[in-house]
Amino acid sequence: MPALPSPRISRAVLLERLPGYVAQALVLALVAWLLWRGFANFIGNVRALRVASGFAFLKVEAGFEIAQSLIAFGPASSYGRAVVVAALNSLLVIVLGCVFSTLMGVFIAFGRLAAHPVVRGACTAYVEVFRNIPLLLQIFFWYFSAMAVLPSVGDSLHAGGILLNNRGLFLPRLVFGAGGLALDLPQVEGFNVAGGFALLPELVALTLGLSIYNSTFLAEIFRAGILSVPRGQAEAAATVGLSGVRAALLITLPQALRVALPPAAGQYQTLAKASSLAAAVGYPDIMQIVGGTVLSQTSQALEAMALVVLLYAAINLVIALLVNLANRRLLKREGR
Amino acid sequence: MTHFVRESLIAALPVPVDGTPALARWRALWFASPGMAALSLLLLAAFAAAGWNFLQWALVHAHWTGASSEACEGDSGACWAFVIARWKPWLVGDYPSDQLWRAWSCFAGFALFWSWVVRRSHTASLQRVLLGFVLLPAVFFLLLRGGGPLPVVPPTRWGGLLLTLIATLVTFATALPIGLALALGRRSRLPVLRWLSTWFVEGMRAVPLLAVLFIAATLLPMFLPAGWNIDLFTRALVAFALFNAAMAAEVFRGGLQSVGRGQVEAATTVGLSDFHALRLVVLPQAITAVVPALVNIMIAVIKETTLLSVIGVNDLLGAIETGAKSPGWVGESNILTSGHVFLAMAYLAVCYGLSRYSRRLETQR
Numbered sequence: 001m002p003a004l005p006s007p008r009i010s011r012a013v014l015l016e017r018l019p020g021y022v023a024q025a026l027v028l029a030l031v032a033w034l035l036w037r038g039f040a041n042f043i044g045n046v047r048a049l050r051v052a053s054g055f056a057f058l059k060v061e062a063g064f065e066i067a068q069s070l071i072a073f074g075p076a077s078s079y080g081r082a083v084v085v086a087a088l089n090s091l092l093v094i095v096l097g098c099v100f101s102t103l104m105g106v107f108i109a110f111g112r113l114a115a116h117p118v119v120r121g122a123c124t125a126y127v128e129v130f131r132n133i134p135l136l137l138q139i140f141f142w143y144f145s146a147m148a149v150l151p152s153v154g155d156s157l158h159a160g161g162i163l164l165n166n167r168g169l170f171l172p173r174l175v176f177g178a179g180g181l182a183l184d185l186p187q188v189e190g191f192n193v194a195g196g197f198a199l200l201p202e203l204v205a206l207t208l209g210l211s212i213y214n215s216t217f218l219a220e221i222f223r224a225g226i227l228s229v230p231r232g233q234a235e236a237a238a239t240v241g242l243s244g245v246r247a248a249l250l251i252t253l254p255q256a257l258r259v260a261l262p263p264a265a266g267q268y269q270t271l272a273k274a275s276s277l278a279a280a281v282g283y284p285d286i287m288q289i290v291g292g293t294v295l296s297q298t299s300q301a302l303e304a305m306a307l308v309v310l311l312y313a314a315i316n317l318v319i320a321l322l323v324n325l326a327n328r329r330l331l332k333r334e335g336r
Numbered sequence: 337m338t339h340f341v342r343e344s345l346i347a348a349l350p351v352p353v354d355g356t357p358a359l360a361r362w363r364a365l366w367f368a369s370p371g372m373a374a375l376s377l378l379l380l381a382a383f384a385a386a387g388w389n390f391l392q393w394a395l396v397h398a399h400w401t402g403a404s405s406e407a408c409e410g411d412s413g414a415c416w417a418f419v420i421a422r423w424k425p426w427l428v429g430d431y432p433s434d435q436l437w438r439a440w441s442c443f444a445g446f447a448l449f450w451s452w453v454v455r456r457s458h459t460a461s462l463q464r465v466l467l468g469f470v471l472l473p474a475v476f477f478l479l480l481r482g483g484g485p486l487p488v489v490p491p492t493r494w495g496g497l498l499l500t501l502i503a504t505l506v507t508f509a510t511a512l513p514i515g516l517a518l519a520l521g522r523r524s525r526l527p528v529l530r531w532l533s534t535w536f537v538e539g540m541r542a543v544p545l546l547a548v549l550f551i552a553a554t555l556l557p558m559f560l561p562a563g564w565n566i567d568l569f570t571r572a573l574v575a576f577a578l579f580n581a582a583m584a585a586e587v588f589r590g591g592l593q594s595v596g597r598g599q600v601e602a603a604t605t606v607g608l609s610d611f612h613a614l615r616l617v618v619l620p621q622a623i624t625a626v627v628p629a630l631v632n633i634m635i636a637v638i639k640e641t642t643l644l645s646v647i648g649v650n651d652l653l654g655a656i657e658t659g660a661k662s663p664g665w666v667g668e669s670n671i672l673t674s675g676h677v678f679l680a681m682a683y684l685a686v687c688y689g690l691s692r693y694s695r696r697l698e699t700q701r
Contacts, residue, residue, distance in 0.1 A: 131687075132691065136645070140657070141680070276547060287546055301555045
């Protein structure tokens, strides 16, 4: 809008702007009318169905179990605590997905730029294949097809204290015992696994799917970042005697991150939103617990979905803040 | 007195020839060092083994014929009999058998339209292509739904590839105009339009698509007057349209920003009104600039339609998933795996083809 020469608006200017004012008033009135009609219908429907409203249900006993909880949770716990458990489960899978997809993305990005034709071809094929298959299909494949091939508990696959069977992945756990730090190894006992730290098969399939799918997009982002670093940097690193890997990690990657971090932030947000596909395989995340179990038990669809939307929006905001912070530190360290 | 300035030109050097023969170059690349050589052989062996095993599974030991899971006993090979025998559920869903010509004409009509779109030269008739993308889904929807002389087939009986195609096309046709309107609103001089568009776009982008679909499935009916019964598929289409409109709005905003300020100023100078400047000068340039990005949106929509199976709409993925649970096909674990591999190849072919097309458009410009 051009700055006005004087605070008084002349008649000609007012006449010119009148259609704009009228249009805005009409749009505002239409939106307000739609919202009002919607809420009037909603209140009518809610009264007809005799459903409670408001967030008082958060203090009520939930009465269901959650297959995986990072904090203590039982049927006697409240709905509010169930929401917290679900949010923590979501955060767990998002953090795992971000870490693994970043590591794989960096690896694939360097692989696509390698001189070796087989390495380059394999990395390009990886990106093209896993980027073009829908994420949900990939998660279903890992969950239903790949997990079905795994042995039952009795014939678990062993490797260095790690157990893998169709009940999930079991990792050793550090415990503080009487004799100091001890390792609690998972062990097969009858038809169950005792001890250790259990990762649900749903979590394993979801993490695999999210990491692989998003690593293809991150690989392209990192590749663009690496290509933006002038060749002279890597050549100078080789001249002063750094090995290939050290030159990549110490010289190329930090400079590539400067270009790659903003688009990578968008990809992390996409990953966080895509983690809601957990509901399709039954991993107890925000979507599954709040948008599924809590919604159907309380019938308070508006409140439950509002919680879901707010939680995801908050997670997105936190990711944006964290990446901004990292970006600022990166720029400051380089004195830009 | 010595002269330091040359008085005659030196003869030009011969063009350098690459002296290394192909074999030596190949060896330098693959077997530069013992480590590299080991890596090359290891990778080649791994890929050969993986490819060989896959071929064994997918072709040599595969089961091709049969009407139930008994045809695919043993886990040694793929069960293509499942995909072949149940062609109807994953192709058209539960569409009535005597009305199938309507589904086939949709597939054929789309194939004709798409071949025309791909073969035309890039700059010509973009308007007609976009018009086709808006009109075609409407025609398909009416034809499949029926009414008048045609018996009505409700969307609950559509399914499989047919439903995925319709969902993709309808989403594309509705999301693009809404997205363009939102992008224009976001750049408008009128503050109310600007705020509303910005809030809508940013709000949609912060929420997972699955949450929007859940809202459309569980919450939307509560906001409608009692007695309005909109079927689940149509509600899901509304969710897709609004969600992807926000994505398209960002693409169009980028396109609008790529048109220089001077273009509008020149258009205004020669006496065009604001509307005509937009319609005749800005939009053609902005839309042409974002065509590759629009193809990318289409890829995203195709992949997103798989989420329909989560809320219980029978799309291509849902048809295969329910097919593997149907009587006669339960029991063998390689049945669902075969279905997954088949779907993965189908989606891969379509989405990879489209992404190549998008890249071609980008380089043509």
